[in-house]
Amino acid sequence: MEIVVLLKQVPSTESLVEIAADGVSIKTDDIKWVMNPYDELAVEEALKIRESGEGQVTILTIGPEKAVEAMRTALAMGADKGVRIDPGDLRLDGLGTAKVLAAALKEMPYDLIIAGHRAVDDDNYQAGPAVAELLGIPNISMVIKQDISDGKIQCHRTVEGGTVVIESPLPALITTQRGLNEPRYASLPGIMKAKKKPVDVKPIADLGLDENALAGKTTIAALTPPPERKGGRVLDGDTAQDKVTALVNALRDEAKAI
């Protein structure tokens, strides 16, 4: 079983994000970079599948040289090798990213591709399904359980208020949802082995894509921070009943929550 995990390095959620002077990007100086948390689930699931049978796990990422750090973490967890596509100065949107990944995947063997259902930095939810579309393979998203047998994968996928069971033939692409597994920690021997595992680096130009077609069809017009949290408010009222009335009014008329 050849498994490819699509991985993205993202700012750690514990980093303080500030908007850069250009208004359309974030300041990266003080950012701590980590593996996208949903991709950790993807790596763990790939390792579990490999451990229950044969095969190898390849990590595929697009990013500058420092993106190797997140990949090394995946290799330390136990993945076999890595491929990094260097985008140079090209700025890719969700679809562009998927095109690059799909082009890279066309040159690689795969029976199963696993991706996080979204990256926590831009929350696009696009790369995984778009890659499946471009490769012409089935996609099952938001998977919380999977089972492979006889060349087929059966997945439990979250839906509003419940789960749905979906089956597809392999090769396929699935995206992960919380609850799928509990990602392992890298072990010390795993860390030692990680640096000897091969990581191929390919410039984007080597993929034979038309760079004009890759350039983002969407552009970021502006970034704004979420509104600052306002102070609390104490509701007036002489009795509990008065206070509850004030609360209900506030929830209905002001917050429009009920």
Added chain:
Amino acid sequence: MAQLIADRRDIDFVLHEQLNVGELSKHEKFAEFNKKTIDLTISEARNLSIKEILPTRQLGDQEGCRFEGGKVTVPECFHKVWDLFLEGEWLAMPEDPDWGGQGMPRTVSMAAGDYFNGANYAFMMYPGLTHGAAKLVEEFGTPKQKEMFLKNMFTGKWTGTMLLTEPEAGSDVGALNATAVKNDDGTYSISGSKIFISSGEHDLAENIIHPVLARIEGAPAGTKGISLFLVPKIWVNEDGSLAGSNDVVCTGIEEKMGIHANSTCSLTLGGKGQCRGLLLGEENKGMRAMFLMMNEARLLVGMQGLSCASASYLNAVNYARERVQGRNLLQMMDPSTPPVPIIQHPDVRRMLLTMKSYVEGMRSLLYYVGFLGDQIQISDDETEKVRLQGLIDLLIPVCKGYVTDKALEVCSHGIQVYGGYGYIKEYPQEQLLRDCRITMIYEGTNGIQAMDLLGRKLGMNKGKPILDLMAEIQKTIAEAKQVDHLKEHAAKLEAALNKLAETAMHLGATAMSPKVLAAFAFAHPFLEASGDVLMAWMLMWRAVLAAEKLEQGTKKKDTAFYEGQLSSAQFFNSVMLPITIGKMDSILATHPAAVDITEDAFGGK
């Protein structure tokens, strides 16, 4: 978001900028540990510590250990982290890979330990003592003993302890009474009672291997008649399989001020006459074996202290940034100005900078001593090895005694910054102080450390180690004098260093005179003065590097860090060292009040 346990930037600074540990990988022995591997190792140790071990710190404190029917249970939440810790193979980081270790430079393992210990050192004592006991087997065991025990201990399948203390033999180990009688099959029958045994009984592992100090029948009195034995809780057959119980019975656990989650056991050996042990090393050479392991154990205790201090400092500085209370002093009289975060108040800043400079100085000192050990490992120059070992031996009492004294002070400041909230259990500060307090007592009280420094280490090899150390400090002073921001502070360090040399000469000479008792009443003040000067040195060393970096131009985040290094050095050398000068004046005067006072005059009768 604020950092927890230890400032990663600071750890990286000591490893890569102050000590250049990546350079060790040029040597075959550490070839696997280039900078990237070191960084990934620290990141993963931090990850495991913050996500899994830290949440057990308060839980473990509240639940504590339970003793029932001779069995001890550890806090429930420890089982999961124990498994994760073993799965990650973190127990024997610097040890021989053939026996289940990772062959890591000691300095790097200490940096990882900074996070592990800071996350919950009561938990870390289980693997920590196992590591120490296994080291004894590695160092003194026969090939057969190593085969039987070592791998199972370094992998944590079995844990370890250290059985020295008895009710009448604490600091005076030579007074111990546990006995050993040789059997026909070469084993020894052991009997005796031991107390204060950390991790002595618990439910984390299937077997516990106790190294035990005992006296073989007819052995000379005192420390010269003490031998070391391996006494398993469950007897181990020669093929490594487990036999039955070995008559090691836990008779109770202590209720303590801190480290509630580590079991402190009373053990009775051979109560039914059925406890056997294997001699480890030679007969009557048990104390020698202990001494060889002592440096490492004392360095670890220093690390435990540092970890509490570091965690307390980061909590305090983060709290001070967020806690709003009182107006800025400059606008005190204007009731319309809003209250400010308490980090703006001068007295809070004084406490924070005191904490910061101690934590940084202590981290550098401890890693430095670990690094000296790594250099011995890769050196083939015998003279150099002797020099490095001399520096280690000299610095160990400071690493243990001074560091844990100051760690407690830092933890106390850490409570003070929180005000009333520091004193209540809802916040982490009071536990850090309680946990930290034992580090001043066990593994040789800090009074013993002070006597070791004055009585044994100063005069070692005709004083060569102290001269070697002063030469190292002089190098930093010479460099600092070239830096504008540091010149005047370096002059203060130089004056303090010269005065320390004078104080050492004086106290050494007094200790050889009829005033020997008075001299030893100043052993602890001398330890403190020595530690102060070493802190000032380490902070100056850091500041010299930081000044260089600032001159070259740095990123915004780094700029704040490097400027913080200059501040620590300036604060310690110009605010704290003058007090040290006063301490040394007191030592030089050697007033014998403490030894002259009669016992009745202490009053209270």
